Amino acid sequence: MRVAVIDLGTNTFHLLIAETAGKDLKILYKTNVPVKLGEGRINDHIIIPAAFERGVNCLKDFSHTLASYQVDQVRATATSAVRSAENGQDFVYAVKEHTGITIETISGDEEAALIYQGVKLSGAITGLSLIMDIGGGSVEFILCDTESLIWKKSYNIGAARLMQRFFKSDPLSDEDKQAILFHIQEQLADLFEICEKFKPRTLIGSAGAFETFAELVTRKHNQNIAIEQIKTYPFNYDDYIDISVKLINSTHRQRVEMPGIIPLRVDMIVIASLITNYVLGRCQINRLMLSTYDLKMGVLASQV
Template sequence: MRLAAIDIGTNSVHMIVVRVRPDFSFEVVDREKEMVRLGAGGLDGKRLTPESMTAALQALSKFQRLATSHQVDEILAVATSATREAENGGAFLKAIERKTGIRARLITGTEEARLIHLAAVYGVDTPKPAVVIDIGGGSVEITRGTGREIEFARSFKMGVIRLTERYADSDPIASRDERKMVAFISEQADRYLETIVAAGYDRVIGTSGTILSLGTVATAVDRGIAPTEVRNLRVPAKSLRKLRKAVVDMTLEQRMHLPGQDPRRADLMVAGAILLDTILRRLGADEITLCDLALREGVLLDYIHGHRKHIARVDRYPDVRRRSVIELAERCSWEAEHSRQVAALALTMFDFTKRIHGLSDREREWLEYAGFLHDIGNHISYEKHHRHSHYLIKNGDLRGFEPDEIEIMALVTRYHRRATPKDDHPGQEDLSKPLRRTVEILSALLRLAETLDRSRHGVVRGIEMRERLGEIRIKVQAVGDAELEVWAAHKQAKALEEALGRRIRIEKAPYRKGLKAVNTELTRQKLPRNPRRIR
């Protein structure tokens, strides 16, 4: 299964595309980011600006196209502080869905903290309790916990864009504004940080762009060269303190030329350095371990943990049409072995009679899926279950099918017992004459196939068919007693006789080794994802 996770942040928009492995870990296929400054001027309940929303929408449109090119099965998108606080945040989320088709989920600060913690402890193995710090544009998330349990999780409204707009309006920052910033940080977080210190921790982990950038620059200043890999890079707290003391006296132009610096982050660097140094001081930390996994990876890990069964199903049935049929069948507590047996028998007869009915692989696929779903109406009641099956298929949220295809499969199941198709029946009357003919043939095949597993014991292991002089002879190869199947087949053969214009004779014969057995495994036909419209 392939997934894309998008983090619509205050400062930037990130996407990661991954392939989920069989062991439910993941490997990165692609990643992309855009610095959009969505929160610029839009924090503290203000409105997101038209310029920032346009930049974000353009980035998300590009991300959507990239995800589509990778054929992802799901796009998981979350929006954080800027959207959460903005007066027009809801309208922005609607614009995202309208323009890109991406449904972004607005998450709380606490949920954001939890997801970031999941990613950090996944990337940095820490069996003992760790503190995770994530500095974003609008908020800061601080957690304490292990890979199994999160004890404390809080989000604070003191991200770098927010602090810069409030306190860093001069270049370099004035000393009094630096003191005001530190006082604000202490007022917001000191009590919470004291609780963490009292509980104890093994290490501090830092995630996301601001901390990674500060750690990279601090290391480059110390070593004379920027690190090539940041995950698990340990940065001494004293190096970050030294960097803070240096950057508060620098102009923007000077900060842009620091070794290892991303020039796009230089304007927010002062607030980030003051904020990180203040938090580490309050924690009494000697160092911080960097981790390049953050919210988007946490979103992926959380999804994978909660959807293992679905992921396994996607890997087994990569075609969305087949998968949605199986999901509907499972929701309706289908009799899997019986349904597969009936579908396989129906397909065997379809293939043998193809020269007569002239239908294609498209119709064959409809027959197979109708075979899987023909008895799901039992989920409601056995009485009139063929009608219930018809209703459930039409209203079962089958993905990848056109409305006419769903109607045909529903009608085929509707006519697998009791009445045969009539042109004036609901659903039938809306179909073209060729499609009404298709329903007649497929339902007749399904009706006969159903009788050949009448006992639901799978005694029919193969069928041998021959046509001669206007008659089709079906030899039922069975193990054990198949009298019930042959008797039921004789009773229901008339529908197929009328559909094909041939007499049907059914005989029972012992199963012979070497005869091609009925294949009840689900085949994986490669069919077009967007089939042409049927006429």
Template sequence: MNNLRRVAVIDCGTNTFNLRIVDVGSSAGWIPVFKQRVPVKLGQGGVAKGIITADRMARGLDALAAMKEATRNYAVDEVYVMATSAIRGAKNGHEFVTKTKALTGFDIQVISGQHEARLIQEGITLNFPDGVDEMCLTMDIGGGSVEFILWNDEGIQWAQSFDTGVARLHMLMNLDDPIGPHGVSKMQPYFDDVMAPLSAAIEALQPTLLVGASGSFDTVADMMGTRTRRSRPDHAQTPEAHPVTDPTSLEAWPDLFARLTTQNAHSRAAMPGMDPARVDLMPYSAALIGWVLHHGCLREMCRAPYALREGVLSRIERGLPLLPPLG
């Protein structure tokens, strides 16, 4: 265990800031140390306008200050801070980066949508230790953007990021709550237009498995009762193998879709498995997932526990450059 390095990765998302600290370097797997999730909602009130509002900027800086303290308390050797849609698309994103550096010393790496998609897929691949024997479509629903990756055992065949994240949709569409069938229908032409390249790629490559990358798909799995949760003694200092995917029933999906899109926030909040931080935005996640599933070739769906953070950790552990090559 002398080769262990304690590494922290912070993902500054449009809705949530996520910190994960692990010890890497053991052939038996990573040793989990600490994780923290803060619903910053950095894009609230500004993502569709291309700005970070003053109150959200303050909230984000507070979250990063707390995460800085966590990395100090856990004696982390290396810290990597990644920023995605809300910061890369904001006119004042550089201001957030500069203030973060002054407050915490963190150097934020603002990554492109293409790099984000590939890092997500590097994380997802760890959840398939035996590989796959079919064409798969990974979907990662963020607040500002949604990443899609078409892949098989030969690697990534196509990848793209679209500015159709749920916080952005919430602002752009200005729908009632519940959104209802009318709201779902109103979004369909927008999806058809903006994500036309995805439809073309699906038509060409015919994926059969939809792989949902954590986030909204965690909530879907919780609400369906299919999410696997590991029990682990507090402060266990032993490596653990990477988790595998959880099946998500396509047969149960229409009922969940209907409940998410036809019930109001108060009712959604009372649904078993609902994440309180996602009550307002899960109807938009449901609309996105529903639109993807209407591409008839998809016959199965599952939830993958990993995403961008784990993709970064994987590259660091293997001694690779932080950002994967494009193309």
């Protein structure tokens, strides 16, 4: 059977098509498009007309790909940008009308559970760990071990939200940094309480920004590793810290010129670095791992 997963993220829409035979999966096709659905007014809970149109057009293209691959089953999930927008349901209706694709708007809790399933498939969880998924609209945290999901929560502190609210300087000023960190500290109080209780020793970054961090680290050491073709990547902690500090203190132009950063992530990677470093410090974690498997693989696993 051929199944497809469409992940409608705040920044990027992903399409994954796989052949399934029992529990076996073979990826036939995957692509992602920087739709930027949360552009402009995500904090006002609005999908602006240009972003709305980009989203519908992207899904029209996806529908043609689904037809060409003769897909039997499709699951399309929408996350923070759609669930928090006043016109999110209008977008869901428009997509159905123009493409025939039915979008399921999932809650933050459902999103976190699916991220856990995806990361678990990668083999990244080897002990008590904290999974972190930095999206454009929300950030999910999952406390887990090899056997079970212990605790999970989604927070509306995604990179696009924080950028639109706090990113006012280039390079980011100390004042803007402090405003961002104060906001993170306020929002994540219960996360830090649960981590104080369980004391996870590994932070697992789920795809996205963490793939960019890995790309930058491997390029720094001239390692010939195709990040998109591996399931996991263990960071050298000092390497990660060195790269993240460089990103936080860089100008927009300097980041544009860094090989390994895709255009969509040129500014958001600064926010991702700040959040990651703050969580590592507050939770006293000094082991960092990338899982390239995320929500998409979790949804795919749920289809098998």
